[in-house]
Amino acid sequence: MSKRIDAETLSTHVRSALRSDILSGKWAPGEKLQLTDLSSHYQTSSTVVREALTRLVGDRLVLLKANRGFFVPVLSLAELKDITELRCVNEEFGIRLAVERGDLAWESELMAAHHTLERTPYRTEGDDAQLTDDWVRAHQAFHEKLLQACAVPTLIDLTCTLSDLTQLYNRWAGRATRFVNRDVAQEHREILAAALNRDAKEASKLLRSHYETTLKAIEKAGFSEDSQTSSSPAASGSAR
Structure with a gap:
């Protein structure tokens, strides 16, 4: 054994x-x-x-x-669009349930996850276009905690899978966020506030905007299948 x-x-x-x-x-x-x-x-x-x-x-x-x-x-941009839409629909439903079912413990854990996200360095030192591994993990943890109180294991599992797939795209097109003027930290603060205020409609709207803004950044950056190998960390010799 x-x-x-x-x-x-x-x-x-x-x-x-x-x-x-x-x-x-x-x-x-x-x-x-x-x-x-x-x-x-x-x-x-x-x-x-x-x-x-x-x-x-x-x-x-x-x-x-x-x-x-x-x-x-x-990777393909068409697939990313489908993944983003599926993620939006899934999490819009999930956050409505979470806001309805979440208790005080969930609120406390959500605030703690957000505090960790806020305090974690966002960009890699010496490369302000690259997200840090710690921030990526904290970001995923915050979004997972948002939906945890929905108490639907299948929905949560799908959320995690879609989050991983999105992260895979973001790793290869992470520098695209430089092309969009956005305050990611403020976006998270607003999502947190809506969840704590039990405003499911606002939280759903903010989550969709949060994900769609990233998609627009990748589109604006001109991400394509042809550019993946030449722009990847592995191809440039900086793989970790």
């Missing part, structure tokens, strides 16, 4: 590390994920790596091609 638990723990750890590296842009869109190289990098067996990659296929963060192996997904 102990060996089985250890194996499950290792598999979860490798999956988490792979997920983090993919979202941070360690590999370019379309790049093949070599089992041998990954096994060496994560210091584990190819079996564990394959299991982790297979689970990430289910999360749509990895693409499995028959007889060819595992790849980082190639």
